[in-house]
Amino acid sequence: MLVVNRFRLRGEDTDGGAGDDPQQFLHEATTALEALGACAGFRTGRIARAVDEPETWLMLTTWDNVGSYRRALSNFGVKMCTPFLGRAEPEASGFEVLASSDGPGGPRLLDSDLAGEGS
Template sequence: MLVVVRFEPPEDLDDFIERAERALAAFAACRGHQRGWLARSTDEPETWLVCTLWDNVGAYRRALSAYDVKLHANPLMYTARDEVSAFETVLESGPDGVRALGTDRAPDATSTAIGDFGPRGPGNPGPQGSRRS
């Protein structure tokens, strides 16, 4: 899983780089973190990004709950552009060519929403029958 978080031009570049370093260190201490980068656009040098690579989406989401991530990475991420940032890798290239990667996504990932539930049965009536007396 690849997470790409872009930032507008930082007002204080040195402070931004220090905060990004602390954020990357916090992520690096988490299980499932493979590597991370702070990068600057070569076409728009005022645009920056923090990119991290994870074993899977679960590892990334669990990392967001880690104390040091909450302390050092989350405040930095709040200053990021408001756009999608998490991507599942589908193809990978290397010296041996291109290969397809498996998916962690559930088959109903694009059709299930908050409030949707799985099969119901006796004793598990779901939201409509869950009123308390």
């Protein structure tokens, strides 16, 4: 399972405030990634910034399955990161992988974990 959380940092505030500091954002993101990484079923995590839109950031995590991800959201350490995670854009974030390619040989199709779905 892939979880894609997209974030948009605010530039300078119009009222003269500092807006979002990319270094502070990266610190909060790595703290959240560390909390998620301590949970059962976590595989990998990445934090990235868009090359052409530096105010757009992404946190990508991979999980054994949807259940492990959902259980991680109940973990105390992850709940402490809720203010940060709540800043993610309001869009679909959980995706099941239905085809995968790890190199030569072409993609392979995978079975769906959703009830009533087949590959």
